[in-house]
Amino acid sequence: MKKIFYILTLLLISVSISAETNINKSIIKIYTVKNNYNYDNPWQMGTQSNGTGSGCIIDGNRILTNAHVISNNTFIQVKKAGEAKKYTARVDSISHESDLAILKVDDKSFFENSQALKIGELPEVRDKVAVYGFPTGGDEMSITEGVVSRIEQRNYAHSSANLLACQIDAAINPGNSGGPVIINNMIVGVAFQSAVRGENIGYMVPAPVIKHFLTDISNGKYRGFPELGILFQKMENPDIREKYQMKQNHSGILVIGILYDSSAKNIINIDDVVLSIEGKDIENDGSVEFRTGERTSLNYIVQKKFINDVITIKVLRKGEIKELKVKLTVPMNSTRLVPYEQYETPPTYYIAGGLVFAPLTKNYLFEWGNQWFFSAPTKLLDLYTNGIRAEDRKEVILLTKVLADEINLGYHDIDNVIITKINDKKISEMKDVVDAIENNKGIYHIIEDDTGRKIILKRDLFDKYGSRILQTYRIDSDRSDDLKSKSGK
Numbered sequence: 001m002k003k004i005f006y007i008l009t010l011l012l013i014s015v016s017i018s019a020e021t022n023i024n025k026s027i028i029k030i031y032t033v034k035n036n037y038n039y040d041n042p043w044q045m046g047t048q049s050n051g052t053g054s055g056c057i058i059d060g061n062r063i064l065t066n067a068h069v070i071s072n073n074t075f076i077q078v079k080k081a082g083e084a085k086k087y088t089a090r091v092d093s094i095s096h097e098s099d100l101a102i103l104k105v106d107d108k109s110f111f112e113n114s115q116a117l118k119i120g121e122l123p124e125v126r127d128k129v130a131v132y133g134f135p136t137g138g139d140e141m142s143i144t145e146g147v148v149s150r151i152e153q154r155n156y157a158h159s160s161a162n163l164l165a166c167q168i169d170a171a172i173n174p175g176n177s178g179g180p181v182i183i184n185n186m187i188v189g190v191a192f193q194s195a196v197r198g199e200n201i202g203y204m205v206p207a208p209v210i211k212h213f214l215t216d217i218s219n220g221k222y223r224g225f226p227e228l229g230i231l232f233q234k235m236e237n238p239d240i241r242e243k244y245q246m247k248q249n250h251s252g253i254l255v256i257g258i259l260y261d262s263s264a265k266n267i268i269n270i271d272d273v274v275l276s277i278e279g280k281d282i283e284n285d286g287s288v289e290f291r292t293g294e295r296t297s298l299n300y301i302v303q304k305k306f307i308n309d310v311i312t313i314k315v316l317r318k319g320e321i322k323e324l325k326v327k328l329t330v331p332m333n334s335t336r337l338v339p340y341e342q343y344e345t346p347p348t349y350y351i352a353g354g355l356v357f358a359p360l361t362k363n364y365l366f367e368w369g370n371q372w373f374f375s376a377p378t379k380l381l382d383l384y385t386n387g388i389r390a391e392d393r394k395e396v397i398l399l400t401k402v403l404a405d406e407i408n409l410g411y412h413d414i415d416n417v418i419i420t421k422i423n424d425k426k427i428s429e430m431k432d433v434v435d436a437i438e439n440n441k442g443i444y445h446i447i448e449d450d451t452g453r454k455i456i457l458k459r460d461l462f463d464k465y466g467s468r469i470l471q472t473y474r475i476d477s478d479r480s481d482d483l484k485s486k487s488g489k
Helices: 002-024 207-219 238-243 299-303 362-368 378-386 430-438 459-464 466-472 481-487
Strands: 027-037 045-058 062-065 073-080 087-095 100-104 128-133 142-155 162-168 180-183 186-194 202-206 230-233 253-258 273-277 287-291 294-297 310-317 320-327 350-352 355-359 397-402 417-422 444-449 454-458
Touching: 027 062, 045 128, 045 186, 062 186, 087 207, 100 207, 128 186, 128 202, 142 202, 142 294, 162 186, 162 207, 162 299, 186 207, 202 207, 287 299, 294 299, 350 430, 350 466, 355 430, 362 378, 397 430, 417 430, 430 481, 444 459, 454 459, 459 466
Parallel strands: none
Antiparallel strands: 027 045, 027 073, 045 062, 062 100, 073 087, 087 100, 128 142, 128 180, 142 162, 162 202, 180 186, 186 202, 230 253, 253 273, 273 310, 287 294, 310 320, 350 355, 355 397, 397 417, 417 444, 444 454
């Protein structure tokens, strides 16, 4: 019996080593060169930087990694674990919301003697996992082990999107990003961030989110995760439930706002009580059960769908239950007044008479440094946090600075003011700025901020010496490319 047991043990060890060796050949180190945009001087590029990350080979000769590993890249190289040769790679698909990306290597020899890893299922809490990657501090591949300790909706650091995530206690360090999290030789997640506070708290993009991304791009185009576009509040207090005629067996959330771009506009009403989505009952705290004994935000149900899918919603309206159908046409976060992080997209700007106009974005707030949330102007932070997009206000337009010249004398110290009117025309978005200035036939240009303060400059001098100011500050164009197409210039 001892001999048989010994032989079986050797066989198990042999199978384990073989499986691990196959995985090793599928783990990729990624080298990137990035060039970020300069939002303070949007006509200039930022500084170049180098970085590394991890990835793995999946079906179709594709490399799965994090979006933040290769965002804003100018050059990418990859190499397999245990090999020295680097190959040039390119981005094939990217989802900044879910922090996932697919790389391609045109040289097919790169994939020789490697195995495509398969995507598994959402793990259970307390499942043991292994994280493969190339953390900083060495060139060789690292494997760390841990367990799944929590599954819930969480804000992704790269995009600020609120999506399903798994917390694990395996070590995740810089360079690990994009590496696969493995159970039984299957990918159950992609390591993507760690907690700023606390010890041994890391997070992975879980299998359902990975599968959603891969399914979405299967037709060659990424459309994103949909959102319902409603504002709601919890209904845990018995008095609010009574006020809205909820019965003892009812639970749900109260709709308090419909966003301007919402897919639910003219279908769901303010003061509707949403009882269920896709047959999943919503609790009074806004959670749904996604697996027996496990709950997360109701947004999880919406995010399982794809753009242009139809979702079924049951609401209580003035005491009457109604079943509604909503076609999900709007990607998540696109309804925000102040956009979250933007990547691979040059900043928008317009310069006239030395006045620099730009929309408020999170990227612009980053110009206040790592502590931007404490150091940026309070008014701008409030708009970032609480601003709601509307038909008459699709963007927050800033006069970010004044490029000093004698024609704009007296206004040189003005910066970061919110512009509401130009030449008596209400400003809702950047194209309104261009139209209001370039179509003005009056004697003066009159720019008004949200406090009522006015900048008044003669139109003929404003227009005549605008090019001189651009030359002085070595600026090639008075506007970003996206505004050139809109204005016809």
